Amino acid sequence: MTNDPREAFVQEVDELLEAMESALLSLEETPEDPELLHTLFRAMHTIKGTAGVFGFDPIVDFTHRVEGVVDGLRSGERALDEPLIAILLSCRDHTLALVQAVLEGEDPSQVSADLLGRGQQLLDRLCPEPVGDLTAPVASAPDGYGAAKVEKLAGREAADDYWIISLGFGPDALRNGMDPLSFLRYLGSLGEIVDIATRTDRLPPLADFDPESCYLSFQIGFQSDADKATIEGVFQFAEDDCEIDILPPRSKIEEYLALLDDLPEAQVQRLGEILVKIGALTEKEVAQALAAQAADQASARPLGEILVGRHDIQRSIVEQALDKQEKSKSRVAQEGRYIRVDALRLGQLITQVGELVINTAAMRVAVQRRDTDDLQEVVERVEALVGDIRDNALQLRMVQIGETFSRFRRVVRDVSKELGKEIDLVVTGGETELDKTVVEKLNDPLTHLVRNAMDHGIETPQERLACGKPAKGTLQLNAYHDSGRILVEIRDDGAGLDPQRIRAKAEARGLVEPERNLTPQETFRLIFEPGLSTKDEASSLSGRGVGMDVVRRNIEALRGSIELDSQPGQGTKVSISLPLTLAIIDGFLVGAGGEQYVIPLAQVAECVEIGREQALTHGDRHHVNLRGEVLPYLRLKEFFGIRSGAARKLRESLVVVRVGHAKVGLIVDELHGELQTVIKPLGRVFENLKGVAGATVLGTGDIALILDVQQLTALLQAHPQPQAVSGRH
Amino acid sequence: MGKTIMIVDDSASLRQVVGIALKGAGYDVIEASDGKDALAKLTGQKIHLIVSDVNMPNMDGITLVQEVKKLPQYRFTPIMMLTTETESDKKAQGKAAGAKAWLVKPFQPPTLLDAVSKLVLP
Amino acid sequence: MTIHLEEDGETCRLAIEGEMSIYEAADHKNGLFERLEGCREMVLDLSGVGELDSAGLQLLLMLKREAEAGGKRLQLVNHSQAVYAVLELLKMEQHFGDPMVIPAEWRTP
Incomplete structure (x- = not known):
């Protein structure tokens, strides 16, 4: 939970923009989907509103303009096409940039001219022509006064864009000094009286006519930006002497509906409260309707019905408000299940x-x-x-991986446009859960792999058609659980990898001896070696040669592993296997020199017994010959500098560990077997201790060090006789 | 043709501030310090609105309303009462007597001007 | 005050001087409807009307209704600015069917 409202703002903005991006991408398929359009609107509208509260003017100005355009899309005034989606995506990015600039800047009401300029450019592209003057007055009907006009005004549920005000003055109004003309004059100062019908149908026969009594009623078409309460206020002094109905104009209805949508669902409110809050009703109107409801308990009419019946409000608004109320109820019921935690x-x-x-x-x-x-x-x-x-x-x-996956929709869309390729992203298994800390670290490698697949994997439409494939390529992201680990697959149906080219390149770089025989699998693994990039010229997206080995290191830092499989012409599949969480480890427990050590199980290749004759020493380097393969090895006991009197046994246990494709051996005294344990970070005392990732406490109460196999391997490759603490020979 | 408003209040400074505001907006203003003074000044000239305090010495606002309603020449003149939130009983009395417009004290001159112009535009 | 100008049995010409407000409404009612009773056509000169409020307007509307009901002709002439302003506010300039002469300076911008 955070106390800085600005942090909450940033979080809100993130969520809204995320939703906006998703919606925009989906709108490419269904450009008229009202739900999606509404999501766009809501994002801009809400950010504008909240930014306003903070006084973040640049954000307000920009989002206001975008909101206007989106609103035009919603009302069908303008159609959404691909170029517009592209601009709106840029607007979304610009909003984010503005938020960052405003929060980092000293004066939240200002951002750099450069940023403003870019915003203006976007807005210019967004609405190339000035938006029509929406406030232009509606031409008033030429006909003057009479029954037709009354009908026209009375029968309309705000068909035109103005308020409909009905005033029925009581007999004592004039005697009380309440002259209808005074109120009408004042009303005219708040807006434009577009149309007015003076009704005289209550005038009695001459014999009964009291010239000091009032018999007049008026029906007024009124155009104004004033809100309902202000308009009602015009007649405040006549309230005892006048029946007043105020129906909002169509544009107001839309505004109310939008406001209804924006009301937080966190709280269930009464219908009247909701309608007053959005300004569709005044408190007085609600009070009167409630009084009417109380007076007529027998018929038990719902409040909404009464309000519509009293012409206080249009039915559509009441219905939407009831709908909102319903949603809030279920939301509140549901929201009770979630809380935000730091x-x-x-x-x-x-x-x-x-x-x-x-x-x-x-x-x-x-x-x-x-x-x-x-x-x-x-x-x-x-x-x-x-x-x-x-x-x-x-x-x-634990969080679902789906959110991470859906970020790639934008990447895929942008990159495929840039490359002139047509690529569909298919996401499956988004509901698969894994530790948030793992998900966060997975983003970079995934991005790289996705870009790689689009850049090097999937061909251009022409190339694809030429080899009989559909023009549109498919990129698939999939995740699933498998025996306590999560597997993430990135699969494309592109050209696949050419083993011969990889081999040739690897040989040229000296990564593999020309005479060695490699299976296709082993050849593909070479791609994860440093300095091997298959594309001859690096593109802007990937293939700078820093790619796949960094990906592999990132994955291994998560105690995961990465595999690649490819069929020429068919596509490539990269599989990443990860632990569900970084806090628990599947380990292999060994003993050396009376101490116990845990080796991450994922990195244990095999355990063998070796005889003395297998251990070779070239100069000061130890090697072991394992079925013809020569591995460097170290004695764990010696590495940690433990002196033990026990003589070396004739046969020793060798644990072969693997980091990527490098294998090394660790000689230990005992093999205790597999265990699952909680990693406890090491204190500062162990800062200088190399080759150790953490510690854990065993069921016996003993502490066991968890080995950092990656570091051990690197040490072993660099020094013939590495030591956990340098200078301790 | 200018509209005339009579302001009745025992506070001279209030009358002064209100008077300046009303004159500034284009009204003619007649000041009276209490109900008695107000009645004395209702002598033939046309008055479009009476704005009166409730609690005043000599004659209070409610009585003033009742008296005004008896004057043929002023009985239909709108009256706006100035009152505080707590005087709801007075408000009911005043309304019954025929003063339909009310303004709650304290108010700023623009609020008064706005309320006044609903009844009489300058 | 209603001022009687001329009456020839067929046409009654009247001019209203002063205000047409609630204070005068009762008087006006008595004068106007009585005269309407006794004629076929009424011409009402409004040039002297200094103020027209809802009571006065209501009276004019009533007069028109009664005239139409009795098959008589009511003509309003020489509207003063005060009368014109009210008819304009209510967009009733055409309602009484009378031509109006509107000096340019009356028109609200």
Whole structure:
């Protein structure tokens, strides 16, 4: 939860713009979808409104103009086409830029001239011609006064764009000094009386005519920007002597409907409250209608019916308000299930739960030593509970990957336009959940892979048609859970990778010996080696040669792995396997020199026993010959500088670990097997300790270090005899 | 033709401020310090609106309304009462007597001008 | 005050001087409808009307209704600016069917 309203604003803006982008992209398919158009409108409208409260004028000015155009789209005045979608997407980006500029700048009411200029350019493209003067007066009917005019005014539910005001003065109005003409004159100062019908049908026969009584009523077509309460206020002093009905104009109806839409659904309100809030009704009107309802309890008419019956309001507004009320009810019911929580606090909770798990394990050991059955039972129960709490806490940080996936709709759209390719993005498995911290770090590698697929994978429409494929290429993003890990696939139906070209390039760079035999799989893996880019010239999007090895490193930093498969002419599939969370690790427990170590299971290739004859030493380098493959290795005990008196055994256990395609061996004393454990970050004491990613507490209460295999491998490749702490030979 | 408004209040400074505002808007203004003074000044000339305080010495606003309603020449003249939020009983009395317009004190001159012009434009 | 100008049995010519407000309404009513009773055509000169309020307007509307009901002709002539302003406000310039002479300076901008 954040206390700075500006942060909340940024978050709101992010969400609204995200929704706007999504809507725009979907509108390419269904350009008239009212829901989607409304989403656009709502984004601009809400940002404008909120920015106004903060005094962020540049944002208000810009979004106001865009909102106007979007409103024209909604009303059907203007049609949405591809160029317009492109401009609106740019407007969306510009809004974001404005928000950032305003929040970073010193004076929130100003941004740089450059930014303003860009905004103006966009607006110029958005509405090349000046928007017609919407406030131009409606030509008043030439006919003067009479029954026809009364009919025309009375029978209309705001068919024209002006207020319809009906005034029926009571007999005492004139005697009380309340002259209808005075009010009408004053009304004229608030706007334009477009049309007015003076009704005399209440004038009695001459014999009954009291010249000091008032028999007049008026029906007025009135054009004004004033709100309903202001117009009602004109007649405030006549309220005892006059029946007043004020029906809003059509444009107001739309405004009310839009306002209704914008009302937060967080709170259920009464119908009257809703209608007063948007200005469709005045409090007086509601009070009168409620009084009428109370007076006529027998018929039990709903308030909305009464209001429409009293000509206080158009039916369409009441219906929409009731609809809104209904939505709020369900929203409130639903919203009770969600709260926004600061990710930092959640992280803290998870860390503390991790500590709790470790301490519970320690407690268990302590209790076991004392051998008291009753205590043991308690400990077991506590342990089970703590385990549940841990799982639940981790679950709190799980988010669906779909949001990340849908960001790529924009990337795919923009890039394919830029490249002159036609590409469909198909997203599946968006509901698959994984840890938020993992999702965040997945964004960059995914972007790179997606761009790669579009840049190098999918061909131009001409090329595709030439080889008998549909002109439109397909890019697929998929995610699913598989045995405690999440698998993310990026698949394209493009040209595929050419193993021979990769091989040739790899040989040229000295990444593989010409005489070595590689399976196609192994060849494809070469693409993840540093300095290998298959495209001869780098494009602006990808292929700068920094690509795939960085992707691989990013994925491995998440304790994940990446695989690539490709069929020439058919396409390419990249599969990323990730742990569901960074807080829990599947490990392999080994012992060395009396200490215990955890090796991330994903990086364990195999465990073998080797005899002395297999361990070779070239100079000071240790190598082991494993079925013809020569691997560098280190003795974990020596690496961590543990002196143990035990003599070396004839046969030792070798754990072969793999980082990408590099393999190294770790010689350990014991193999304890697999375990799942919570990672506890190392304190500052261990800052200088190399090759260690963290620590965990075992069920025995002992602490085990978790090995950073990636770092170990790098160390081993750089130094013949690396040490965990430098200078400690 | 200018419209004439009579302002009745025992506070001379209030009359002065209101008077300046009304004159500025184009009205002619007659000032009276209480009900008695007001009645004394209703002598033949046309008055388009009477704006009167409720609580005044000598003759209060409600009585003034009742008296004005008895004068053939002024009985239909609109009357606006100046009152405070708490005087709802007075408001009812005044309304019954025939003063239909009300303005709650304290007010700023523009508010008064706005209220006045609903009844009489200058 | 209603001023009687001329009456020849067929046509009654009247001029109203002063205000046509609620204060005069009762008087005007008595004078006007009585005269209407006794003639076939009424010509009402409004040039001297200094003020017309809703009561006065209502009276004119009533007069027109009664005239039409009795198959008589009512003609309003020489509208003063005050009368014209009210008819203009209510967009009733055409209602009484009388030609109006409107000096340019009356027109509200």
